[in-house]
Amino acid sequence: xxxxxxxxxxxxxxxxxxxxxxxxxxxxxxxxxxxxxxxxxxxxxxxxxxxxxxxxxxxxxxxxxxxxxxxxxxxxxxxxxxxxxxxxxxxxxxxxxxxxxxxxxxxxxxx
Amino acid sequence: xxxxxxxxxxxxxxxxxxxxxxxxxxxxxxxxxxxxxxxxxxxxxxxxxxxxxxxxxxxxxxxxxxxxxxxxxxxxxxxxxxxxxxxxxxxxxxxxxxxxxxxxxxxxxxxxxx
Numbered sequence: 001x002x003x004x005x006x007x008x009x010x011x012x013x014x015x016x017x018x019x020x021x022x023x024x025x026x027x028x029x030x031x032x033x034x035x036x037x038x039x040x041x042x043x044x045x046x047x048x049x050x051x052x053x054x055x056x057x058x059x060x061x062x063x064x065x066x067x068x069x070x071x072x073x074x075x076x077x078x079x080x081x082x083x084x085x086x087x088x089x090x091x092x093x094x095x096x097x098x099x100x101x102x103x104x105x106x107x108x109x110x111x
Numbered sequence: 112x113x114x115x116x117x118x119x120x121x122x123x124x125x126x127x128x129x130x131x132x133x134x135x136x137x138x139x140x141x142x143x144x145x146x147x148x149x150x151x152x153x154x155x156x157x158x159x160x161x162x163x164x165x166x167x168x169x170x171x172x173x174x175x176x177x178x179x180x181x182x183x184x185x186x187x188x189x190x191x192x193x194x195x196x197x198x199x200x201x202x203x204x205x206x207x208x209x210x211x212x213x214x215x216x217x218x219x220x221x222x223x224x225x
Contacts, residue, residue: 002153030211041201042154044213087153089214097142097161097205097212100170101153 001026003090005102012078012109020073020105022088031064031071032089032099035082042087045073075107083109113137117202117217124192124224132187132220134202141207143185144169144214145177147198154201160185161207192224 003024010018022031030049034042046057048064048071059076075082085106089099118133136143144159146169156169158177166177174196176188185204189196199221203214 032213034214041216041218042214044215047211047213049211089154091211094211097144097207097214098156098159098167098169099144099154099214100156101146103153104151 001092001100003088003100003102005086005088005105007105008103009106010108012107014080014109014111015077018075018078018107020075020086020088020107022071022073022090022102024069024090026069026090026092028064028066028069028071028090028092029094029096030091031062032091033062033071033073034087034089035084036087036104037084045086078107078109080109080111083107115202115204115215115217117200117220119220120218121221122223124189124222126192126194126224128192130189130192132189132200132202132222134185134187134217135183136185136202136204136215137183138204138206138215139182140204140215141182142205142212142214143179144203144205145175145185145187146201146203147171147196148201148219149198157187157200189222194224196222197224198222 033045036042145157146154160179205212
């Protein structure tokens, strides 16, 4: 049931773009995205519901492809502050909020 | 705004000891969850609660007990600590609201079992 994230790690230079994918073998109700910096708690980025919506948040946006049961997180013109590990959390039942998290994608932004 | 407060922040235990990790939230959230995070891995759900008096198991519940007597508090009990329980433990809360809401995480408890 654990979603699979890809890639596992990515290294960018400041200003470059990145895409992180989160795939599930089970039908999803919602996908949550969080960022965690080393030694800190995960911080909420956005939630997407089934229906294929796309959301944006400054230069970070995400989409949800219900047909593929996949969500993608897009980081454009990356900043140093974007460094961290990104996790997707998947919810299979409406209202359950019982998240199953992927293993994470470590993003390193170099100047 | 305190949000989600976890205590203690660090703890070292000996194998076989028991202890309780405390979690309190002041946002009147209905949902609360406990996760463990092992090095280089994602978060795994231990137990969660949808309201006072209601709890359910997550992915890795063995060796842990929970209860929820109030909306604010959701303590996690380790019955007999084992080295495999060495981990960082996060408590999170969220609003029932529309059924989908962000989870607010505490700062975590770093637990070592010797």
